[in-house]
Amino acid sequence: ASGRTQIADHPLALAPVSAPASSVDGFVREFLKNLNFTQGVPLSASSPNDRYLALAHTVRDYLMARWLEDQRGQREAQSKGVAYLSAEYLLGRQLDNNLLASRLTDVATEALAKCGIDIDDLRQQEVEPGLGNGGLGRLAACFIDSLATMSVPSIGYGIRYEYGIFRQTFVDGQQVEQPDAWLSLGSPWEFPHPEAAQTISFAGHTETYDDDGVERSRWIPAWNVQAVPYNYMVPGYHNGRVNTLRLWRSVATNAFDLRIFNSGDYEEAVRAQIFAENISKVLYPEDSTPQGKELRLQQQYFFVAASIRDFLTNVLAEDFDLEKLPERIIFQLNDTHPVIAVPEFMRVLVDEKKMDWDAAWAITQQCFAYTCHTLLPEALEVWSVDLLGRLLPRHLEIIYRINDEFLLAVRERFGDDEMRIRNMSIVSDFPERSVRMAYLATVAGAKVNGVAELHSQLLRDKVLPDFNEFYPGKFTNVTNGVTPRRFIRLANPQLADLITEALGAGWTVDLERLRGLESFAEDPEFRARFAEVKAANKRTLNTVLLARDGLSVPDGHMLDVMVKRLHEYKRQMLKVLHIVTSYEGIISGRVDVKDVTPRTFIFGAKAAPGYVMAKRIIHLINAVGSVVNADPRVEGRLNVVFPPNYNVTLAERVIPAADLSEQISLAGKEASGTGNMKFALNGALTIGTDDGANVEIRELVGDDNFFLFGMTEPEVEALWAEGYRPSEFYQKDEDLRRAIDLIASGAFSGGDRTTFEPVVSNLLYDDRFMVLADYASYIAEQGKVDAAYGDQDAWTRSAILNVARSGYFSSDRSMRDYIQRIWHTPPAY
């Protein structure tokens, strides 16, 4: 027994003694060791995948000591931490980021060179985890990077989707979804812990019972699955800190029935396994079927229930006084997907921990905060009462009670204003009885935040005004941010070096220092070097696109980029109309091709598999591209490039090369945007509406360095109120008519007028996002873009000023705002 105690006390039992030596020879040794002992091959017989995995394991080894130390610290700390609950983490590749964070890039490069290996070849082996869709998933990844870099005690919780978001391919210009098998060659960055699986239950019924004179409820579930944690390292930048991202995988409790197997029914023998594993199969399963909807709710409950249990049982001490929970944790709800955590938390406190309802509710209201990422009403999730009652019967009861008490309080405050009561009820009766998850989150959350100034204001005044009146001070804003580590240091190393040369080190963790570049904008020599970096980035992009998709970015072209999810509100259609207008001008002879500024238009966009109009727009972009690119009359001056499967890896090459950033959503629709920030930080000029964070970008970089067009949000409202008839714009504007007519004529569909007819009639007779209303202003502003681009030196000056003035958009600043306005956590421990 005494021997065991001694071992438990031994430093090695708590954490490895130290990281391997950070020398080239030390790295070589570790790398070869991993090749031999982890991959089981000698260098001479190793495949590129072996080498990549060995390299990744080596980097892990360097981070391990700090990771274990920080996990222990987090368990032992008595201070408050953050648990970020998110259905998505769009991480991007890990290798480079982890090398950068641990200052190992040079050592690793040299060490591998000594082994005869070009580290660049190994970089290409890494398949990025497809665990996110768009903005909110990438935001989550930026936030955990910043939290680690700022040493904030925190953990990210989510789902380890086996296939992630789909891999996009184009067949005849149309999107075809393929499974994204990102795990097929193994992921060296994850640490599975099957022994720490949690049981997560579903369905069944509830009952009340007498618990020593107190009537209590309990849930008798019908089936369950196991949630297996997979841990990922989240290293801070140059601070030795390593936080954790914990993603859950769903497996069957009894994966395999030997009795049935032996009876010969092999399919039935593994049915439970297939059923259970579906939960963590894909991100955002198609939800147009009832089965799809149910699967999404299963996913949401699955990961938040596992995360809450994980925190309560593995992080808190066994004898922790639950009344003190608000001093130890805040769960940040990243949009509505994790909101079912609220009734789950209540269920655990009331049913399992036997806490009094009011006490539990008071605690819950301090332990959650909610971030909304949208303004589109259809994006605010609702769950039918029918589905909720079947899948999570106890949670539905809890939601009803929360709602009853909430509405009682509303009546007390505002009287029996039935209209207001109906508008504020968490449970709505129309069009079917359902639970409004955004309302539940708003009622439960200590704070509710939007993601840019304008968005937060609209959220408060237009989307949830009654709640704002009822809960003064609950609503706040935190403008989004992006991590400068990945999006400048890794994505744009040459710019990073130029900045360091000008400003010295330190700006990577204190991005406001970029202000210092303002004076360099006036220095011709600096401008020339800045322009050279941009040109080099374009050449790199050209090489990448050529290898990846056989596409090219010709020398001397302005790079005009629109990369983001495909959605009508983002208005890729407006961009298409601009291209078609330029093209039509050339082929009709009204514009001399020699006067056209050579531009390459880059698109990157996935459409949700069930979003038919978005897919038609993708088809149209590709169709326009093939016609325009091939037409000799254009003389190569317009070039449309649409690489499929836009992802973080490609973004890191596209953004640093861009000249013009397209942020052209209808005002009042884009919550924030984060791509807009990445472009500005990499010296692209924005053409944009007064929407989302564009507003703040423009304020900071200045009107002279931003191309503003389109209606403002109040103008949009006014036009709606007055009755928007898109066809009137079509009738009035000759250029617009020519562009639309050209599409309608079949010019981009081999003469077939039916192919894009739905797109055209949607524009003419519906046009919910007012593309036609903003067309004229957009085209006029694009004219100014061309003129400005004509003076390259002035353009470069503006580009530098964009970089210099965008330091505010670091996700480190966002995290400081969250800490100050919402979490009230100590900045570090």
Ligand code: 4GP
């Ligand atoms: C996105 C918003 O569309 C975008 O404006 C914002 O920058 C981003 O969240 C992060 O806050 N929303 C989503 C979504 O990704 O799925 O609703």
